[in-house]
Amino acid sequence: MSFEKPPEPPATRKPSGNADYRWAEFDSEAYFQHYYGEPHPDDDLLIRHAVEAMKLAPPLGAELDIVDVGTGPNLIPFYCALPRARQLTAWEYAESNVAWLEAELRTERMRPQWRHFWCTAREAYGPGYDLPENPVALLRSRTPRRCSFAPESITERQDEFDAACAAFARSVKPGGARIAAFLVRSAGYVVADRPFPVLCLSADTIETVFSRHAENIKAARIGIVEREIRSGYSGFVFLTGSRAERRRTAFLVQCESPTHGFS
Structure with a gap:
């Protein structure tokens, strides 16, 4: 099993698209162990940003319909959204990730990593929220039995x-x-000897692209360093935005990969 960064593509090769990769064979457990096996301080900071955004999502005080786009083997977005959620939906492309998520929701026991991330989210919500020590039953009750498929930007x-x-x-x-x-x-990254793509983006480029599609943009740069935090990336840009008319809905998204992005 390897997680080394794949070689740089030749200048003459066209960037690969989403359809060029075998997502059904993505090794979800291997990815989880590598990227979430040891929680990183930047993970906790990202959770605190996400919780603050969820607490402020309109309409204040109301339950929200939450959609997480490109979930991958990752429950962190759901932990951040659960206290305000009426319903949680995962849109996930890879069949292996869908099966992995369903298995995680069936078990009553929390992995130590999930316990850590849930505790971080509970602390970020603070007083005024009656949150259980183990959120599995509540999470299961608000999540559809079958996650949906949708095309994410898993591409070069x-x-x-x-x-x-x-x-x-x-x-x-x-x-x-x-x-x-x-x-x-x-x-990009390699999981179980299979290469997968991610578009290499700067923080400025990400903010520019997102600003075309939302109002009241706020951006926070987390852990952006010259070295890699984990193999495959060197930091996050966390963004929030809105539209004018109020409705009962909120969304999370991981735009450049189904398993990177929100953790």
């Missing part, structure tokens, strides 16, 4: 990435909160 192509961001923006009802986490300077 800028045009596919831009189209995915635009589609995400259009899917949010007027008044809904757009909450997004993007990887910075990610150049």
Whole structure:
């Protein structure tokens, strides 16, 4: 099993698109162990940003319909959204990730990593929220039995990435909160000897693309360093935005990969 960064593509090779990769064979457990096996301080900071955004998502005090786009083997977005959720829906492309998520929701026991991330989210919500020590039963009650498939921007192509961001923006009802986490300077990764793509983006480029599709943009740069935080990326850009008319909905998204982005 390898997680080393794949070699740089030759200058003459066209960037690969979403359809060029075998997502059904993505090794979800291997990815989880590598990227979430040891929680990182930047993970906790991202959770605190996400919780603050969820607490402020309109309409204040109301339950929200939450859609997480490109979930991957990752429950962190759901932990951040659960205290305000009426219903949680995962839109996930890879069949292996869907099966992995369903298995996680069936078990009563929490992995130590999930316990850590849930505790971080509970602390971020603070007083006024009656949150259980173990959120599995509550999470299961608010999550559909079958996650849906939807095409995310899992690509080396800028045009596919831009189209995915635009589609995400259009899917949010007027008044809904757009909450997004993007990887910075990610150049792809290898899981169980299979290469997978991520579009390499700067923080400035991410903010520019997102600003075309949302109002009241706020951006926070998390852990952006010259070195890699984990193999495959060097930081996050966390963004929030809105539309004018208020409705009962909020969305999370991981735009450049189904398993990177919100953790």
